[in-house]
Amino acid sequence: MDRPARLASTDEPAVDRDVAAQHVEGPTTSGHHNVVAESSGRSPRRPGRTTSILVAAAVGLVVLASLSDFVAKSLVIGATENAALVLAALGFALLYRLTGLLNVAYAETITLGGYFAVWLSSSLGWGFYAVVLPAGILAGLLSVGTYLAIFRVAKRRRVGDLEMIAMSFGLSIFLRHGLQFIFGYQVQFFDIAPPDTISVLGVGVPSFRLLALASVALLSILIYQFIQRTRYGLQIRALASNEGLAQASGVRPLTVTLLIWFVAGLAGGLAGAFYGVGSSVSPLLGSRQLLLVLLVVLVGGIWDLLGVVWVGVATGIALTAMTLQFGDGLYSSLVLIFAFLAVLKVRGRRLTAGTKV
């Protein structure tokens, strides 16, 4: 609808943006540029200081945890139980930051990760650990599929921002209800033995939760290293900051974009599998988590991709702590939603027409 106006302001960033310029001033407009943490190590002080702060914080928390059962529980359960949240947010943020697309249908990538895992484990008789990665890969492929079939076409047809969100909303609903046709209306459980628990700081944790936490850590590090260190990572950063220029200097946008969609889908699928094994798999699995994922991504994304990870971890711990305190998960969600909306109000990304793939 308002395509001409948008074109004027996005496709010619070099010329006078004039009245629109006030928006370009916002604190976070560097948005697509500092894709990952900007800690390229240029400032000699920073890495050392960050590390020591983190170590100090960790030591402090462990000390607190050994003194207080509540803190220990919040920390351990919060970090492990909500590892899937961090994973999901990381994948979503990758897509959002690098392609500019806020993909509501990501919820169904999560759901499908859960379904793929259940389906693989019941049809092949494999254990949970064996099916996690294949399920994630299938979800990644599906994610690539939705890009090729829908979002790529939409981008070529220059669908506007608002319309793009409405479209992904529609796709999300379509997949959610389509799933009910394929997998049935019933909630599904993994057919696995009760998990063995491992004691951490005196709190028993199911082993698959530890695996979830480990894969979050691993995936975060991998993605970070990938984007900061590799040739493809360089191309991704180039593409995200200036598509035209990147293309001109030989970046092949399709390959890179497909890669982004695959990694994002993989993270979402893994998250879905971990969510699923923690409780059950149903068509609403992903969409129940979507709002929290969105909030973590938008608020964490005010900083960078690692910001998303930290906000995700903090959210998980806060959620658990409040749930332990109130005895009801819904109240903690309520508090979190209010808190996040307040942060968005103050620091959210202003009305800019950012570059969108």
Added chain:
Amino acid sequence: MSLDWLDAFLVSGTFGVVEIVGLGLLLHLQVGLTRIANFGVVGFWGLGLYTFGVLYVQVDWPFGEPWQFLFSALAASLAAALAGLVVAWLIADLDSDGALVGTLGFSAIVLILATTQDQLTGGALGLGGLGFPYDLGTTKANELLWLALMTALVGLILGYVWWVHRTPYGRLLIAIGSNEPLARSMGKHTTGAKLTLFAITCGLMGLLGAMHGVMVRFLDIGSLDVGITLAALAGLILGGTARVWGAVIGVLLTVGLFDIVIQFYVPLPQEWFTQAIPVLREAVFGALLVVVLLFRPQGLLGQMRRSKLIRAMHDG
């Protein structure tokens, strides 16, 4: 007067269609003219529904009908209007992504409050005790009159929307939707206009929710899921977001098709209607959003026809 010829479900089905048309019309002012992404329609509607229901049932009113209804409905509309004001303030200067999260977050808050405050709302069990502010003798007659009143209300909303297109106010909304910074530089208090718009339209969404409460006479948190938002959005986008009649045409073709034509005139096995059809309905609405936005983003009715309107209004 005997109403035996009339299927009771046809009345409630039509009521649902009329109601979604009303929501679609209000959404047209928000999304079509002002281009604010409201994905939380159900939140405003649901806040109206629940405020109305709780006040109606839980408060010991010193007076009888129709005052009990009128007071509760007024309070429900005001609550929704206030919520609209707050949400608009929250998202006024955020981009569409922020608007999505703000409005979705708001509808989630409404759902959580409806669930957790169960001593008031009945929570997951639901809450009965609502009724019509009059009694014509039979439920069917009562429902039929309520349908007529709802149709009149939505007719008024349609009239208002039609009129807004022809006023300086509507022009301001369109200006904000197509180039807010430019409107601002022309001295327009665009944030104020957005806030007022949300207060009015969300208040009316709340009123529609209260009207719904009377018709179903039961508060059910199941009605607070994404279905209402989806139906209004899919109908509006199919019909054409920028056109007055877009929501009317679009909702008739979507909700009307599923909830009236298929329900009553297509002979399908009975068990389909409990599970398969509702699921299919949502899936089709979702797919429709994708297909329409990909291939005909302006909807069936097409672009806003401002030139024609202005010519009709000011040529001479």
Added chain:
Amino acid sequence: MGDQRRSSIRVEQVQKSYAGRMVVDVDELVLGDVPIEGLLGPNGAGKTTLMRMVMNSVSPDAGRITLNSSDGSTTTLSSLPTHKMAHHGVVKSTQVITDFDQLTILDSMLLAVATTGHEFPVRPGAERSLMSANEDEIRSYLERFGFADATAIAMSAGEKKLLDILRCLLLKPSILLLDEPTAGLPDEVTAKVLEVIRELAADGTSVVIVEHDLDVIWELCDEVTFMAEGRVLMKDDPASIRANATVIEKYLGAGHG
């Protein structure tokens, strides 16, 4: 200072840098103390950025911008929201083409003249009273600038540019900032625009104009401010600027003389 009191804008110690590069660095500058003031300088001199900072659509890193209205009052512009500028009489046209892509030409003009009262969400008859109060002015502008069909949406770049100036005029500015107003307009339209600018200035509006057509500058302006690399190098009458060695070196070059 002229004999007539005009609105003027005072820029003090204003600085703006992008990515560590100083783009505007103005110690002291008064804009609009003459009827028509030219702002001259090579591309990238910071003219547009300076004007945007006056409108507060770009915020300065440091410094103060104040408006001295013709009625004697003083307003700090750097803390005024953009939407209040027009109410204080400060209006700016845009260098890049901007328009409301859904509104017709007549719509844009009515939008400019409508007040908050007209734009109340429920007010019967507002459109009619708005039109009847402004019809004569609108029709005369339409005729003067030769818009064939005001009920159409502006299509060509020239039409949009002209419409932008028209919107500014209808806002009845006391200070009008024009950022390359005639770029892309056909000659006969340019002549009409300049004529209107002169009339406006004669009626007491202070016009500040950025223009690359030097003949326009020499002929139109009462005073010219010359900027380069973010700084104001001089402010003088057109003839002196034209003859100045620095200006010739930095801007006019051999071709202009």
